[in-house]
Amino acid sequence: MSNFSLSEFKQLPIVMTSMSRWDGDFSSASWSLAKTFSRNQVIIYVDYPFTLLDFIRERKKPSLKARIPALLYGKNCLTPLTEYHTNLYALTPPLMLPINWLPPGKLYRTLAGWNNRRLSKSIQKGLRKLKFRDFIFFNSFNPLYLSSLPKGFSPKAFVYQSRDNIRALEPYLRKHGAYLEIQAVKNAHLSLATSRLLQTDLEHLSGEKVAYFPNAADFNLFKSAFENEIPLPEELKKLPKPIIGYTGNICHRIDYELVKGICERNPEKSLVMVGPRNHWGHTKLDLDELPNLYFTGPKKIEQLPSYLAHFDVLILPFLCNEVTKSIYPLKINEYLASGKPIVATPFSEDIQSFFPLIRLERDAKSFSQAITEELESDTPEKGTQRYQEASKNTWEGRVSLFWKLINQTFSL
Structure with missing residues (x-):
C-alpha cells in the first residue's frame, strides 16, 4: 500500500x-x-x-x-x-x-x-x-x-x-x-x-x-432549468403542448412498446426524445410513424437544461430486465434538478429509492395515467422538493x- x-x-x-x-x-x-x-x-x-x-x-x-x-x-x-x-x-x-x-x-x-x-x-x-x-x-x-x-x-x-x-x-x-x-x-x-x-x-x-x-448530476448546470428563464429551443416552438420529454441515449434500454403506448394514449401531447438514435436492432417498430413522437438528435450536455426547462413532464421508459435492474441512471438527478414531474418504470432498486418524488409505473395505461395526474397535480412546492433532492446528489x-x-x- x-x-x-x-x-x-x-x-x-x-x-x-x-x-x-x-x-x-x-x-x-x-x-x-x-x-x-x-x-x-x-x-x-x-x-x-x-x-x-x-x-x-x-x-x-x-x-x-x-x-x-x-x-x-x-x-x-x-x-x-x-x-x-x-x-x-x-x-x-x-x-x-x-x-x-x-x-x-x-x-x-x-x-x-x-x-x-x-x-x-x-x-x-x-x-x-x-x-x-x-x-x-x-x-x-x-x-x-x-x-x-x-x-x-x-x-x-x-x-x-x-x-x-x-x-x-x-x-x-x-x-x-x-x-x-x-x-x-x-x-x-x-x-x-x-x-x-x-x-x-x-x-x-x-x-x-x-x-x-x-x-x-452537474447540479450547477441543470438547476438553470429550474431557476432561470431560458429561451425555447427552435425544435420545440411549433410542437403541441404539453410536452413529454426524454433526454439520453435512445438505445437498448428503452421499452419501445411503452413509448408507442404513451404516444397513442396521449395524442394531444408531444413526446420529444433528445439524444442519439441507436434504437435500430432493438425494436421492430417504425418510430417515425408515430405522429406525436419527435426526435431532436444528440445535444451537448450544456444544451440539455434548455430542453428540460420547456418540457412539462419527464419520463424514463426503461425496460425492466437484467440490463436495467443494475442501473442508477445518470439522468434522474438531472431531471430532478429541473424541478419537473417525473414518471419512470421501476427498473432498478436505485430508481425505486426516489419514490415518492417520482411516479413508478410499468404499463402504458398506468404510465399514461400517471403522466396526466402529475401534470394536473404539479405545484411549485413539489418542484422545489425535486430540486432540493438533486442538490444532494x-x-x-x-x-x-x-x-x-x-x-x-x-x-x-
Whole structure:
C-alpha cells in the first residue's frame, strides 16, 4: 500500500479511461466526473481507443480526422481542453489491434497484452509531457483495456468503477468484458459500483470489497432549468403542448412498446426524445410513424437544461430486465434538478429509492395515467422538493466521497 498522505494523493494527476470519448454524442458519468475533478487537479481523460477496424469504418468522420496525427503518428496526442478547465486534457492513444472477435485464450491474452502495453506507454508519454511521474489510474468501466496493468505501469492508486451490468449487455462487450471486469476488481486497490445490485454482484463474483458510488448530476448546470428563464429551443416552438420529454441515449434500454403506448394514449401531447438514435436492432417498430413522437438528435450536455426547462413532464421508459435492474441512471438527478414531474418504470432498486418524488409505473395505461395526474397535480412546492433532492446528489459530492474512500482504502 502507498505511504502517500491524502493531501499528496490530491496533488497527483488522475488518468481516467472509459468507453466514452470526451466529444461523444451524449453525456457520460465518466466525463462529468473528470470535469469535476479537474477543478482541483490535473486530469488526463483517455479516449476510448480506436482500433484499425474503427479507423477504416470511421475514417471520414470529422472527429476521427482530427485525431489522425495521434492515431497514426503519435503526434499531438495530448489536447488541452481549456474550454472546460486549464487542468483538463484529452489523450488520444495510437490505434489498437481489433481482437474482440478472438475467443478467450492464449492468442487473445497475448494480443491484449500488446494493446495494453501500447496504451500504457501512450499514457506515460502524456504524463511525461506534463512533467508527472506518479499518478492515480481510474478505469471508469472499460475492462477491455488495462484490467491488468503491464509491467512498468505503476499508479499510486488503481481504481476500477463499474457502471453497468456487463454480463447482461450485448455479446460484443460481455464476451471478454465479463471476465476482465472481475479481473479488474481483483487487481484494483479500490473498486466502485454505481448501483446497489452491481455492488452485491461484483462482491460475490470477485470475493473483493466493492464500494457504492452512485451517479450524480452537474447540479450547477441543470438547476438553470429550474431557476432561470431560458429561451425555447427552435425544435420545440411549433410542437403541441404539453410536452413529454426524454433526454439520453435512445438505445437498448428503452421499452419501445411503452413509448408507442404513451404516444397513442396521449395524442394531444408531444413526446420529444433528445439524444442519439441507436434504437435500430432493438425494436421492430417504425418510430417515425408515430405522429406525436419527435426526435431532436444528440445535444451537448450544456444544451440539455434548455430542453428540460420547456418540457412539462419527464419520463424514463426503461425496460425492466437484467440490463436495467443494475442501473442508477445518470439522468434522474438531472431531471430532478429541473424541478419537473417525473414518471419512470421501476427498473432498478436505485430508481425505486426516489419514490415518492417520482411516479413508478410499468404499463402504458398506468404510465399514461400517471403522466396526466402529475401534470394536473404539479405545484411549485413539489418542484422545489425535486430540486432540493438533486442538490444532494452532485458530482462535487461524489468527488468528496471518492477521497473519503481513498482515505479508507489506504488507511491514511
